[in-house]
Amino acid sequence: MRRGKDLPIFNRLQVLRAERGLTRAALAEAVEVNPQTIGALERGDHYPSLDLAFRICEVFGLPVEAVFSRNPFTPLSTQVYGSRQEGTE
Template identity: 70%
Template sequence: MNEISPKEPGESGLFNRIAVLRAERGISRQELADAVGVNYQTIGFLERGDYGPSLKLAFQIAAFFGLPVEAVFSMEPFKPLSEQVYGAR
């Protein structure tokens, strides 16, 4: 599997937290895909940054998690949660 460094976006140029959000909620790729109307492989492509979502799909994914779109997708790398919450590095 192609792992992406947190400092380098995939081909899409976007960073995302989809895998983290799925893991936190115990949701499979298939479950998320079914909820937003795409193939489960699309979720994998999104998570790796190999594919940039349409605006509609980005909003559907954010709505599924009950978060604003900018909490799921970003043009800048996301800071680790420990740094955001506790200021730790």
């Protein structure tokens, strides 16, 4: 978390894991790290290495930008179905 304190990095790990019914331990095993490391990433304790980020993205079959991003993620749900407020109809 070096100079990224002015520009943090967000991630969708928790959501993606929930979507696929993956437990922390399961994801940890899939990317060959400890479950605590997954926990630390989810709660933002620190950032992953590029190596680990790639392994994680490979598990989910997603590009890096879909899992990690500089600006906070909008919920996938509203992104797919739209927000109730947007039309104000």
